[in-house]
Amino acid sequence: MRYGDKVAVDGLSLSVERDSITAVLGPNGAGKTTTLETCEGYRAPQQGTVRVLGLDPRADRRALLPRIGVMLQDGGAWSGVRAVEMLRHVASLHAHPLDVGMLVERLGLGECGRTPYRRLSGGQQQRLSLAMAVVGRPELVFVDEPTAGMDPQARRTTWALLEELRADGVTIVLTTHYMDEAEQLADQVHVIDHGRLIASGSPFQLTRGTGNSTIRLVVTEPFPPGAPDSLQAALGPDTEVRPVNEQSLMISGPADASTLATVSAWCQQHGVLPESLTLGQRTLEDVFLQLTGRELAT
Numbered sequence: 014m015r016y017g018d019k020v021a022v023d024g025l026s027l028s029v030e031r032d033s034i035t036a037v038l039g040p041n042g043a044g045k046t047t048t049l050e051t052c053e054g055y056r057a058p059q060q061g062t063v064r065v066l067g068l069d070p071r072a073d074r075r076a077l078l079p080r081i082g083v084m085l086q087d088g089g090a091w092s093g094v095r096a097v098e099m100l101r102h103v104a105s106l107h108a109h110p111l112d113v114g115m116l117v118e119r120l121g122l123g124e125c126g127r128t129p130y131r132r133l134s135g136g137q138q139q140r141l142s143l144a145m146a147v148v149g150r151p152e153l154v155f156v157d158e159p160t161a162g163m164d165p166q167a168r169r170t171t172w173a174l175l176e177e178l179r180a181d182g183v184t185i186v187l188t189t190h191y192m193d194e195a196e197q198l199a200d201q202v203h204v205i206d207h208g209r210l211i212a213s214g215s216p217f218q219l220t221r222g223t224g225n226s227t228i229r230l231v232v233t234e235p236f237p238p239g240a241p242d243s244l245q246a247a248l249g250p251d252t253e254v255r256p257v258n259e260q261s262l263m264i265s266g267p268a269d270a271s272t273l274a275t276v277s278a279w280c281q282q283h284g285v286l287p288e289s290l291t292l293g294q295r296t297l298e299d300v301f302l303q304l305t306g307r308e309l310a311t
């Protein structure tokens with residue numbers, strides 16, 4: 014998919030299992046929204062093929078629409094309509110909607126039910142949009158950045174609802190640039206960057222499947238020139254050293270006593286004072302950093 018000369022989605026190939034939560038994870042501008050909009054039928058693919066529940070999202074739109082739910086990034090409700098009225102209206106368009114009162118309760122929208130959409134906070138608008146996407150009991154829901162701008166409690170509420178929907182047999186495809194969201198929720202993660210797929214797997218496969226761990230070294234002053242290469246040479250080929258920023262490095266590989274001893278000795282030899290040396294399982298953030306050399310910062 015291109016916008017003028019800009020390639021937004023570049024030969025992306027991925028599939029989604031039924032009854033699962035799939036996260037399309039990537040930084041801003043990676044092509045997540047374009048991918049979702051193509052699956053939702055809002056954009057025609059300029060090349061390639063999209064099938065949703067076995068149907069063509071554009072040619073079979075009428076057949077598909079009652080079976081899918083879409084949560085748009087910018088809401089999708091009329092600005093003057095009260096939150097609960099909007100949800101009741103959307104529910105009335107479906108043959109077998111979920112109970113509106115239950116959804117309002119589940120998503121903590123009770124207190125703002127009579128508030129016009131435009132006066133809701135960003136997080137409340139997000140939760141209403143999610144409710145609108147799922148109230149029709151879709152088989153498949155596309156949710157674009159479901160918890161962007163939400164406070165921690167609203168995020169947990171939203172995650173819990175998405176997990177309940179999956180347990181009820183709803184297939185969920187979500188985009189996110191929050192690693193913790195993907196790790197917490199997703200059965201399958203597709204990591205994309207610059208419109209390309211750079212890794213796929215369960216969070217477990219992506220973070221722990223290799224058996225490797227991660228050591229993060231943060232130092233009190235910027236590293237001397239050439240530090241990553243020199244530490245890499247000291248550690249040998251079984252580990253991979255990646256600069257994170259001028260005072261932080263990530264080391265992937267066997268996190269054993271010998272690696273830690275080598276890192277400490279290297280710090281001593283180079284007059285570098287560690288501020289922290291943390292050992293842990295790889296996170297999706299580490300995976301992204303390892304694959305791209307960049308942090309998945311938002």
Ligand SMILES: Nc1ncnc2c1ncn2[C@@H]1O[C@H](COP(=O)(O)OP(=O)(O)OP(=O)(O)O)[C@@H](O)[C@H]1O
Pocket residue numbers: 016019020021039040041042043044045046047048190
């Ligand atoms: N309508 C448009 N016209 C021109 N360029 C666009 C348009 N929509 C998206 N782009 C560009 O295409 C690329 C992919 O955008 P897209 O919105 O799909 O990414 P994203 O991963 O969803 O990003 P975000 O997390 O910021 O929503 C970006 O470089 C973006 O600037």
